[in-house]
Amino acid sequence: MTLALRSNETASVTPIPRDICREWRREEALALYEAPFNDLLFQAQTVHRKHFDANKVQLSRLLSIKTGGCPEDCGYCSQSSHHDSGLKASRLMEVERVVAEARKARDAGATRYCMGAAWRGPKDRDMDAVVAMVEGVKALGMETCMTLGMLDTRQAARLAEAGLDYYNHNIDTSERHYGRIISTHSFADRLETLANVRESGMKVCCGGIVGMGEEAIDRVDMLVTLANLPDHPESVPINMLIPMAGTPLAKIEPIDPIAFVRTIALARIMMPKSYVRLSAGRTAMSDEMQALCFFAGANSIFVGDTLLTAGNPGEDHDAALFRRLGIEAMEPGTM
Ligand code: SAM
Numbered sequence: 001m002t003l004a005l006r007s008n009e010t011a012s013v014t015p016i017p018r019d020i021c022r023e024w025r026r027e028e029a030l031a032l033y034e035a036p037f038n039d040l041l042f043q044a045q046t047v048h049r050k051h052f053d054a055n056k057v058q059l060s061r062l063l064s065i066k067t068g069g070c071p072e073d074c075g076y077c078s079q080s081s082h083h084d085s086g087l088k089a090s091r092l093m094e095v096e097r098v099v100a101e102a103r104k105a106r107d108a109g110a111t112r113y114c115m116g117a118a119w120r121g122p123k124d125r126d127m128d129a130v131v132a133m134v135e136g137v138k139a140l141g142m143e144t145c146m147t148l149g150m151l152d153t154r155q156a157a158r159l160a161e162a163g164l165d166y167y168n169h170n171i172d173t174s175e176r177h178y179g180r181i182i183s184t185h186s187f188a189d190r191l192e193t194l195a196n197v198r199e200s201g202m203k204v205c206c207g208g209i210v211g212m213g214e215e216a217i218d219r220v221d222m223l224v225t226l227a228n229l230p231d232h233p234e235s236v237p238i239n240m241l242i243p244m245a246g247t248p249l250a251k252i253e254p255i256d257p258i259a260f261v262r263t264i265a266l267a268r269i270m271m272p273k274s275y276v277r278l279s280a281g282r283t284a285m286s287d288e289m290q291a292l293c294f295f296a297g298a299n300s301i302f303v304g305d306t307l308l309t310a311g312n313p314g315e316d317h318d319a320a321l322f323r324r325l326g327i328e329a330m331e332p333g334t335m
Pocket residue numbers: 076077078116117118119120147148149150168169170172207208209239240241242243244280281308
């Protein structure tokens with residue numbers, strides 16, 4: 001099997017029905033999170049099979065269009081100018097270069113392209129360039145996703161009008177833990193951008209990071225916040241912290257892999273029709289841990305050697321893992 005670089009969150013994906021979205025109480029979510037592992041995984045796999053092909057995983061490509069020099073102080077991030085990570089900041093990439101990179105990815109089989117910028121949010125003067133990127137990548141016949149930081153309603157409307165399919169904006173952790181990790185913007189700021197994105201009609205990609213010194217209840221609360229949004233995010237990236245040199249979280253103790261898998265399982269149960277993306281941190285995971293994540297309901301990954309600034313398993317490794325597990329890349333048009 002070759003690992004075709006295909007992804008399949010197609011523009012025709014059906015909206016998540018209202019009855020899937022119900023109010024979750026933190027006590028019931030916590031009880032599930034703490035259930036015997038086999039019971040939790042059985043339930044997650046059962047829910048997963050109701051809504052997805054359990055042997056198909058969606059693949060997405062990431063490109064950093066503006067790296068480093070970010071004014072925000074997110075404690076996990078190599079791109080914050082508050083930390084001495086040794087990363088060289090660069091300016092916004094030329095539109096032509098972004099489109100050329102996307103074309104290469106498309107020719108290698110990718111159908112979905114995610115572009116990320118190390119910004120608090122785009123400045124109005126940046127908007128023409130990012131809109132041109134969306135239009136250029138769309139013209140290649142690819143699906144588009146961007147993560148540019150905070151958006152106001154005007155900026156969200158403009159990106160939606162340009163044809164941007166998804167906007168990624170993570171809540172990252174619980175409201176309680178948020179202020180210990182980031183001081184330059186608030187949890188409420190993140191929710192406001194998410195509401196602006198939703199209102200614009202774009203699809204929402206929103207998740208968080210596990211392993212930032214939080215407690216189990218913080219992981220549960222983060223998922224309760226996501227599952228109790230007026231509509232579930234269509235994509236839910238669950239990142240395992242990549243400890244980046246020079247950041248305040250560089251030396252933090254790694255998360256127990258079982259706790260990470262529990263988080264994936266709970267996300268799957270609480271947001272049954274969303275794509276749960278096993279995002280950052282896969283290079284530090286064993287194949288067996290990734291297999292457990294797929295069993296717990298993760299059905300999307302990033303492919304390619306790099307994420308934004310950090311490493312990711314190469315495609316040869318992912319192809320071999322998929323072969324061992326009998327997993328296939330999601331074909332366009334199957335969902
Ligand atoms: N500046 C924008 C923002 O903050 O939304 C977009 C880029 S930011 C790098 C996108 C996401 O990457 C963050 O919200 C976080 O979830 C994830 N991320 C960043 N650094 C990470 C790390 N070291 N380990 C795991 N996830 C990380």
